[in-house]
Amino acid sequence: MKKLINDPTDYVDEMLDGMVAAYPELRRLPETEVVVRTDGPPTDEVAVVSGGGSGHEPTHAGYVGDGMLAGAAAGAVFTSPTADQLAEMVRETDGGRGVLCVVKNYEGDVMNFDTGAEMAELDGVEVQQVVVDDDVAVEDSLYTSGRRGVCGTVLVHKCAGAKAAEGADLDEVARVAEKVVDNVGTMGVALTSCVTPEKGEPTFELAEDEIELGIGIHGEPGVERTGTMTADEVADTLLDAVLDDLGVGSGEEVVTIVNGMGGTPLSELYILQRRVTERLDAEGIDVHDAWVGDYMTSLDMMGCSVTVCRVDDELTDLLDAPTETPALTVRE
């Protein structure tokens, strides 16, 4: 499989260098894979930070900026960043009002963030943590490590970041983040596996007439392999699963994301969006905003996910608040 890379072991380092080259408003903390705002942490705001394995671009550093994240830590491809990098990020972004860590629910991420937070707390930083587990494909049961955190995380970044920009305190920012977590669900599908730079081959094999439902964002195999479907069938399958899990119904208001996994053209995402809108209209569910694009990807995977988040006035105000980051800009 061909890629536009140099040495695979330099993948993350060179990607981050390119990113800060393109966005002078971002900079790397020296000797780390942590990206923060060049103009320093806002001293009058809670810092919302995130991080995780690489390969999900524009997640995570793409959301660093005014009104969203104060910092983002990048691990190796699909591998949680290490605790000391996370501790460094927390220490560096704290402007005195505390730090909220937005963590996706993977054991590696949770363990490393836990340790990182402990280390920063020893240095006197106030830290809280919110764990996002929006993937409805996997039942939360004794037999799993809980549900995974996927694309809904971006909405947590947006709302928590906007709340922080309002000047709210750490408890309030954390409350808003939890509120999004409680109201968001996502389900994904893969048409092809991704190819990691180090392995250079598909993580799983799919035949020409197969798709994989319930995939995560790390090229993990999904929960069910099935025959190919039309775009409308895919939209229905993903949307049904999410609506069912959230119990959203007629008269409620939502924000949706039709998210590409990295190798799917935007045109196909719009074709899916068409059906998602048609379905939500038919069910009497009000769509406050519909995001379409590559928000949380899995390298070059062809596929998509559908996210639905139940919103109220507080959340819509936060979602509509201005932000300026490489991957998301909302004008005043």
Place this chain on the structure above:
Amino acid sequence: MKKLINDPTDYVDEMLDGMVAAYPELRRLPETEVVVRTDGPPTDEVAVVSGGGSGHEPTHAGYVGDGMLAGAAAGAVFTSPTADQLAEMVRETDGGRGVLCVVKNYEGDVMNFDTGAEMAELDGVEVQQVVVDDDVAVEDSLYTSGRRGVCGTVLVHKCAGAKAAEGADLDEVARVAEKVVDNVGTMGVALTSCVTPEKGEPTFELAEDEIELGIGIHGEPGVERTGTMTADEVADTLLDAVLDDLGVGSGEEVVTIVNGMGGTPLSELYILQRRVTERLDAEGIDVHDAWVGDYMTSLDMMGCSVTVCRVDDELTDLLDAPTETPALTVRE
């Protein structure tokens, strides 16, 4: 090849429906594949419009909005829109100050835009046309239909749209557009062919150890097939060709685009950007702004293009002017 589509013949229609569903600020002109601003054409501004075959999303309709395009016409995949749709777009977007058509240099596009403009002129609309031919891969010679228009076109949209938003007249808006055309160059490379929805198979075959240099944006074969290269070698090859063509040198100021062709992950584009910045720094060329992302794609093609545009104060002001479109938002 698997795709998230329904019937291939509905591809463009459903994509546009999904797009206007996601962006209420856009609407389709009835019975056409033309997308315009929902709030109507600005009556005090020249209307800048564009269009061409589909398959290049977010081009073209993704650039419709405040500060950029007043309208965009979508043809079938890789096929210029028809003259009557173009005429309809021109008539509908004219707010009384005339219309500038931004046309990419393909014979089909030029012929259809010519006819469409003639038809609208008969209805009393003042129309001017600017033809973009930024692809430096193909020599302009007796043996070609001139150079192709590719990703540099987005910069023409941005500058002409910003000039129109200032209230400039049609001649002035056209002058600015021509100025960008005179100063912009692009070269692209494919790692894989795209797959059109109707054909369902790669347009050309590339072996695992081959890449294709000098491709356009329609899955046309490129100008040279060569062995795989590292990201740095690719960046050098594309950048050298463009810089050489433009004759840009030390002390000059440029804006660059590292553009993905649709199937390439953002992380790889950043890796390319890293080298582009390194090279331009070394050559003493000042980078006013570096755009990285999918601006003009070729369906699901893996590959990229590098665009360089020589800028002066007039152009940087126009590029920095606020705009709000689905694919590009610049804050005040």
Place this chain on the structure above:
Amino acid sequence: MSGEDTEALLDALDRIDARLHDEQAYLTDLDSRVGDADHGNNLARGISAVTEKRDDLAEMELDEAVKTVGTTLVSEVGGAAGPLYGGSIMSASQTLDGGLDAESALAFAEAYREKLTERGGARPGDKTMVDAVTPAVHTFQRAIEEDDLPPIDALAKAVDAARRGVAYTVPLRASKGRASYLGLRAVGHRDPGATSTLFILEELLATATD
């Protein structure tokens, strides 16, 4: 029904419709070698739009019907083929205002060729549809004007000439259209537009000899 000529036109359109759909994948495949893999799809979409208007066409005089075929192609095909095929047919349709005979067929052919070359700027040898059209029209003219052949025989000769024109495009590099970007790599492939022109002429001949 507006007369024998229009009826013949409808027969021809039905045949062309069937043929272009049969050859849709082949033409698209040819275009994928030297262009952007859409020529067959473009023409199939166009001819379908034309035959959808069958009932309306049946009510028209020949020249009006042919003009409608042209405008329909212009407004449905897009790309290069739309204005070239559609615009040339539209423009040449005026020659048929007195119905179809040897003389008006000749005038139509020449008007079509003229508009096509004017619009696209291509000359013979540029590896485009012009390479099928020009020899076909010249041969048709000579057969009728100098050799006094009956129109059907003249058309048969014209089809042969177009076939040789298509073959002639194979060893050429292109100077017009998307194939021109390929330089020497276009050599060895036949031009899609010349090929579709041949298919259409073959169906016209089949209609005439039927």
Place this chain on the structure above:
Amino acid sequence: MSGEDTEALLDALDRIDARLHDEQAYLTDLDSRVGDADHGNNLARGISAVTEKRDDLAEMELDEAVKTVGTTLVSEVGGAAGPLYGGSIMSASQTLDGGLDAESALAFAEAYREKLTERGGARPGDKTMVDAVTPAVHTFQRAIEEDDLPPIDALAKAVDAARRGVAYTVPLRASKGRASYLGLRAVGHRDPGATSTLFILEELLATATD
């Protein structure tokens, strides 16, 4: 150089370094079946970072050196394996402050097992590295404490037990880690972390018997 024990540690690390690089693709491939295709790369990156510190380690007492191995893994590996391997080694290193003998080896093994299960919350049968570690540690304890075997023989038995633990993960579904998302589809694949644990134990044994 800080003594025989540290020298043995360095020998072991060199062997483990070679082994994990040899098995990097294999471990990653295992992880691609039930996880995210990075386990081999994660460990290879980690052990390389450790052996880069070879000269520093050589100057340290055994417990400090082992602790440094742990912190290096924690700060270089990331993912789940980083804190699990690195954190458990770090924490267990305290047991070695008097150097290496049968007793401290036993204490190290038990401390490692305890920290690992505490940190990850996995129990035997959850299809994780715990399935290799737990039987290995229990077997090692029994061999020394009850059967009075020399440490090397005890270690050999522990390696055997770990090997059976790895085999035991094959028919299981997972309840922890990424494999847990796969449900019954994880059945039939060995756990990558248990497998890498076995490889490391095999190299420890090889060092000891050398």
